[in-house]
Amino acid sequence: MTDSEYLELAEATLDAVEQAVDASGADIECERSGNVLTLEFETGTKIIVNLQAAMQEIWVAAKAGGFHYRYRDGKWLDTRDESELFATLSTLSSGQAGESVELAAP
Template identity: 35%
Template sequence: MMDEARYNQLAVGVFKRILAAADAIDPDILEAESTGDMVTLTARSREKCIVNTQRAVRQIWVAGRGQGIHFTYDTATSTWKDDKGRGLELLAFVADVVHDISGVDFIYPG
């Protein structure tokens, strides 16, 4: 299992990318709120995508589309992948959920 300092660094990086993508969207369409270990993205319809850390197991969990997906960092690809082996990647999954609930593209800055 990765050490806590590395996990924290990676999790902060994910949150920064998510918030940067949300900042590019009109807040009347998608509102982003960051509170410690959680980012909540709320669409005009009040549907949500919630991203939060799970420090004890070194994962990031995403709730959206009526499901909860757990992501573990894959050092081989330097990406967060779902822990069930379904081929889901964290940032792509969040972008898909945001698109589903808001109708807008969720684009991460370079």
């Protein structure tokens, strides 16, 4: 994948995460600054989703730890356990929100 293909796909993914958060109905504030998306919860905790162009990855930082995702087979998959980005964001968001949060990929 070229750098421009990565950026187009990764930026579209950040947009999709924002839309999924809005559609979830959960009380999560989204703030985007360039290639960094911050999800802030009522508890004051945050999940940071950011693009790592040099590695062609998306990184997620949450209370539960840090996660790296690479695009394979039409999905962003964790480089360690191959979990899917939106599934992991749902789990992390549920834990930090204290309620069930389902974030679905478009």
